[in-house]
Amino acid sequence: MKAATLEHAQSRMRLENQTHAKGEVAAQRSATTLVSDRMTVAETAQYLRVSVNQLYSLTRRRGVAQARHRIPVARMGIRTLRFRKSSLDKWLAELEKMAV
Numbered sequence: 001m002k003a004a005t006l007e008h009a010q011s012r013m014r015l016e017n018q019t020h021a022k023g024e025v026a027a028q029r030s031a032t033t034l035v036s037d038r039m040t041v042a043e044t045a046q047y048l049r050v051s052v053n054q055l056y057s058l059t060r061r062r063g064v065a066q067a068r069h070r071i072p073v074a075r076m077g078i079r080t081l082r083f084r085k086s087s088l089d090k091w092l093a094e095l096e097k098m099a100v
Contacts, residue, residue: 037085038074044083048092069095 039047045055058071059081072087 038082039085039088041081041083044088047085047088 041052041055045052048055050058055071059073072084072091074082074084076082
């Protein structure tokens with residue numbers, strides 16, 4: 001009888017641990033969806049289908065052409081750049097309008 005009770009308690013604890021782990025995963029997913037609009041350099045380069053070097057050249061602050069067509073970027077310190085997907089989409093739409 002005691003073995004059955006112990007087995008029941010262990011299975012209940014496993015179920016509680018699985019439920020708790022699923023809740024943590026759901027919380028992590030919701031946290032990442034809040035900041036998923038912000039992308040790193042590598043993610044942005046992949047999204048725009050350009051090389052990382054080309055992306056860095058688009059973020060430079062020099063030149064007349066760069067001033068008119070500069071990509072929207074948030075500088076977080078000296079070396080960290082972040083890009084908003086929504087801002088990139090607007091920027092691309094403006095470039096498409098100018099090309100027509």
